[in-house]
Amino acid sequence: MAKHPEASHIVGGVDSHKDLHVAAVVDHHGRILGNASFATTRHGYRLMLAWMRSFGDLQRIGVECSGSYGAGLLRYMQAAGVEVLEVTAPDKHDRRRRGKNDDFDAESAAHAAYAKRHTLTPRSRDGMAERLRVLRVCRKTAVQARRIALQMIQTTIVCSPDKVRDLLRSMTRMQLIRTLAAWRPDLTAYRDVEEAYRISLKSLARRYLELHDEIADLDNMIEAIVKDLAPELLAQTAIGLNSAAQLLLTAGDNPDRLKSEASFAALCGVSPIPASSGKTVRHRLNRGGDRAANSAIHIIAIGRLRLDTRTQDYVARRIAEGNSKLEAIRCLKRYIAREVFGIIMRRHKEINQSQIAA
Incomplete structure (x- = not known):
């Protein structure tokens, strides 16, 4: 692509989405030079970078949602040596005046990156802290699911027939879970009320134990990463x-972005x-x-x-x-x-x- 003759220093802006990113370019006077859409693939990122550079010397790019839909684009641009800024909020006055569509959002991101307002340096998404984040998100959802399974067990026991409830009344939590998981109900007799309760309680108990083991495995991985990153922190x-x-x-893989x-x-x-x-x-x-x-x-x-x-x-x-x-x-x-x-x-x-x- 031949470079645009009117501009030497340009700034890009991207409105990120799941399947398609909308990009805009402004020149050193803040004028819009163009808009285009690109697929959220590595090939699409490469085309976007080449398209932006065709207008002039690319100084930086402002990206909305660089931590979610724009994470892949952030990694690609950082690997290509392009400065990326996270656009934290759209200009409300501009949005109220012009309305909203993807082109306007991309242009607003480009203007924000050009003026360096409503922007910040995003956390990088390719280091140990990113691996730690993914594992902790997985652990959090597993803990929530385990808690729900335990609540369902307790609620089911309260409603169960007396013959089932009396067997479980005085047990501690783990005794209860392991007892239920070891039950062998008759799976063919699910039309019987008591057997239906036994089948349900066994299923919930096994789910609880599987999640319990999963959380323990994730804790071991998280602990290993934390000790690699900052063992002195745990010693405090x-x-x-x-x-x-x-x-x-919170500090991320690039804490030097914090002044x-x-x-x-x-x-x-x-x-x-x-x-x-x-x-x-x-x-x-x-x-x-x-x-x-x-x-x-x-x-x-x-x-x-x-x-x-x-x-x-x-x-x-x-x-x-x-x-x-x-x-x-x-x-x-x-x-x-x-x-x-x-x-x-x-x-x-x-x-x-x-x-x-x-």
Whole structure:
């Protein structure tokens, strides 16, 4: 393709979808140069990149939903050495004025990337943290399914005939599950009420045990990845496997995209928000950010309040200075975020150096 004669520096924008991505290109004056659609395949990504570069020197690309529909495009563009920005929100005034279609969304993404507003550097999707994320998503759904299976067992037992219920009344959870899984009901007698209950309870118990084993296997994989990524994190007081895994996910495979530990604190929702008025000078809790990371830091803070004397002394000192306990915990969570970010960044540099040396 011959390059467009009017533009030398151009910026792309992509409205991502499941089967088709819609792309737009703007020049260094913010003018729209073209729109096109491409398949969500490697060949389609290659055609999109060639099409964008035909207009001039491609500076960067703004992509909507780079963590879901645009994940494949993100990996391809990063491998090709193209800067990709996540477009966080469409321009509401522009959408209200022009309406909505895929071409407009792609053009809005291109304008946002051109002005670098409503954008951020996305997490890369090809490292250990991405593998950790996928395994944790699988584990989360398995835990939910196991809980539902247990609830169904308990509900079914409550409604079962007295002869079945009396056998199971005094058992602990695992005794109950293993007893039910070992039952041998007559599968041909499913028209009988009691046998139907036995068949149902056996099926639910076996489902529970299968999910229990699946979760244990996933926990072993997750633990191995967390220890590879940041073993020092697990050595800290009150930082367990799940909390460490969540904080590593929040930082991602490219934590250097975060400009400072303050930006990591904001991402975790533990940065102080000014709430001053008149003669009152105070800060409040940040209700934004990654709430899963905020929950992990809160769990660490509560654990340290119970186990660590230095943390107990710190909170007591803050309360003596006139802060409420909630405000003291807010300050504590900010310090934990600083500590965690330092550990993650040190380990990230060590991994990068070892890869360069290899």
